[in-house]
Amino acid sequence: MKRIFILLAFAVPFLASAQLQSPVPEAGETFVQKVVDGFADIMNDTGGPGQSYDLTYLYNPDFGAVSSNGSFVSVASTPNGKVFAGSDIAVQADGMYTYYSYGDSYEYHGGVQNNLIVAYNDTEVYFPFPFDIGATSEDTFACEYGTAGITVYRTGTVTAECISSGTLGLPGMVYYEDVYRVQMTEVLVDSTFLGTYEVLVSGDYFFSADYPITLAALLNISTVDTPITGEPVVTTSAVGIWLDEYVVDTPETEAPSFVMLPNPAGDQVTLVGLQPGAEIVVYGMDGRECKRQMVRLGMRAELLNVSDLPAGTYVVRCGEGAAQQLVIHR
Numbered sequence: 250m251k252r253i254f255i256l257l258a259f260a261v262p263f264l265a266s267a268q269l270q271s272p273v274p275e276a277g278e279t280f281v282q283k284v285v286d287g288f289a290d291i292m293n294d295t296g297g298p299g300q301s302y303d304l305t306y307l308y309n310p311d312f313g314a315v316s317s318n319g320s321f322v323s324v325a326s327t328p329n330g331k332v333f334a335g336s337d338i339a340v341q342a343d344g345m346y347t348y349y350s351y352g353d354s355y356e357y358h359g360g361v362q363n364n365l366i367v368a369y370n371d372t373e374v375y376f377p378f379p380f381d382i383g384a385t386s387e388d389t390f391a392c393e394y395g396t397a398g399i400t401v402y403r404t405g406t407v408t409a410e411c412i413s414s415g416t417l418g419l420p421g422m423v424y425y426e427d428v429y430r431v432q433m434t435e436v437l438v439d440s441t442f443l444g445t446y447e448v449l450v451s452g453d454y455f456f457s458a459d460y461p462i463t464l465a466a467l468l469n470i471s472t473v474d475t476p477i478t479g480e481p482v483v484t485t486s487a488v489g490i491w492l493d494e495y496v497v498d499t500p501e502t503e504a505p506s507f508v509m510l511p512n513p514a515g516d517q518v519t520l521v522g523l524q525p526g527a528e529i530v531v532y533g534m535d536g537r538e539c540k541r542q543m544v545r546l547g548m549r550a551e552l553l554n555v556s557d558l559p560a561g562t563y564v565v566r567c568g569e570g571a572a573q574q575l576v577i578h579r
Contacts, residue, residue, distance in 0.1 A: 267298045268379035269429040274338045274461035279320040281494040288467045288489035300415030307489045308420030367394045376409040385410045405437040419491045444476040465491040497536040513576040516556035527568030
């Protein structure tokens with residue numbers, strides 16, 4: 250599912266004043282995505298800026314949402330980083346590493362799952378930066394890789410159009426400003442002496458320069474498995490995907506310098522093992538500061554009142570110590 254999440258493009262002339270700019274991913278940032286079967290088509294987009302995209306309906310207990318966790322890591326820190334030296338950043342998710350570049354364009358370099366390495370000699374350029382409202386782009390890509398002693402030849406095309414911009418509403422009544430709706434279509438064909446396997450992914454993607462991962466996507470997916478002998482096997486599906494959590498400035502792994510009890514918490518949480526005189530700072534998932542409190546001198550434990558914070562996931566940092574996640578339940 251994560252592989253489907255990224256797609257498209259090339260260079261395009263200036264057509265409108267509103268532009269999707271390049272984000273700046275950093276190693277250590279983490280995220281959680283939710284995936285459900287099905288979605289409703291967007292009907293009220295008139296094009297241009299000032300639109301409102303309401304996807305708050307995507308979360309429904311009957312839909313059976315599935316979570317997917319991921320993180321951005323440096324290319325050099327990955328087991329096969331030298332193969333993807335031309336990429337800027339890697340994403341680790343669902344047992345897979347995928348490699349990307351930002352800057353002039355949003356570009357996919359390939360990925361690694363288990364011992365299978367798929368490195369694009371002709372990278373897949375999803376779309377250019379900046380990407381103007383009303384602009385279109387297209388790109389072709391190719392690679393060759395081996396699996397189970399079989400050589401696979403991959404070719405594909407990807408097209409994109411920046412339709413509009415506006416406010417995006419996601420489940421949990423979370424809203425993002427300055428979001429761009431991009432319609433994308435990707436066709437990927439893997440060919441071997443045994444036959445071909447074709448994947449078609451098309452739909453709406455919602456991007457922001459503030460986040461290096463897609464905020465939401467409404468996708469129609471079809472596959473055609475055509476053996477040398479026999480009839481093609483066709484499958485189709487529709488999925489809705491959205492960003493559920495995003496944590497910035499996550500420190501490198503280290504032993505926690507303090508303990509939070511309880512966690513998950515209700516209206517208050519006790520922090521133990523603090524440095525007296527340090528400040529406790531609570532950050533939201535978007536990196537913004539939500540609460541600040543001084544640790545009283547002579548105290549190694551502090552009671553933190555969180556009754557004024559909405560339910561959700563936060564990052565708590567105390568002084569120079571390691572940051573920790575705090576979940577608030579109501």
